[in-house]
Amino acid sequence: MVNVLFVCLGNICRSPTAEGVFRKIVKKHGMSDMISIDSAGTGNWHLGNPPDQRAIEAASKRSIDISHLRARRFSSSDFLKFDYILTMDRQNLKSLRRDCPVSFDGHLGLLLDFLGENNFYDVPDPYYSDEHAFEIVLDLVFEAAENLFKHILNHHI
Numbered sequence: 001m002v003n004v005l006f007v008c009l010g011n012i013c014r015s016p017t018a019e020g021v022f023r024k025i026v027k028k029h030g031m032s033d034m035i036s037i038d039s040a041g042t043g044n045w046h047l048g049n050p051p052d053q054r055a056i057e058a059a060s061k062r063s064i065d066i067s068h069l070r071a072r073r074f075s076s077s078d079f080l081k082f083d084y085i086l087t088m089d090r091q092n093l094k095s096l097r098r099d100c101p102v103s104f105d106g107h108l109g110l111l112l113d114f115l116g117e118n119n120f121y122d123v124p125d126p127y128y129s130d131e132h133a134f135e136i137v138l139d140l141v142f143e144a145a146e147n148l149f150k151h152i153l154n155h156h157i
């Protein structure tokens, strides 16, 4: 089993979107029994809440249901459970690097490092923006998640 965790700030926009997208890709390839997927936030403002309505609607337009997800905060015990911890931006990566134990032997990095040759580091935070920003999140996340899936297949399965 390969355990993958996506992390953003609130766990109501970008990381639940990434969780839903990656789950769809993994399911499409019949690999749901081999790859476990979760998401979390570094902040605590929205604990227990469903994703932002705009994120739910944008995902639903691409036949992805994330409405059942509930926000949780990243916990130091996640370093014990996950092989891939992928943050949506450099700010959240910095937060996790601060807390990462030296014993962690998984991959801690940016989701967009899997975008291939690019100049993007951060999935832009759509929270204070409009619906269009949620489409950009989905476009970036889809492409990176496809590459992440191929990477995991090549290296672990």
Ligand code: 4NP
Residues within 6 Å of the ligand: 008, 009, 010, 011, 012, 013, 014, 015, 041, 045, 125, 126, 127
């Ligand atoms: P996310 O977006 O990190 O993609 O879930 C945000 C959601 C809420 C807040 C910030 C970003 N907030 O400040 O409440």
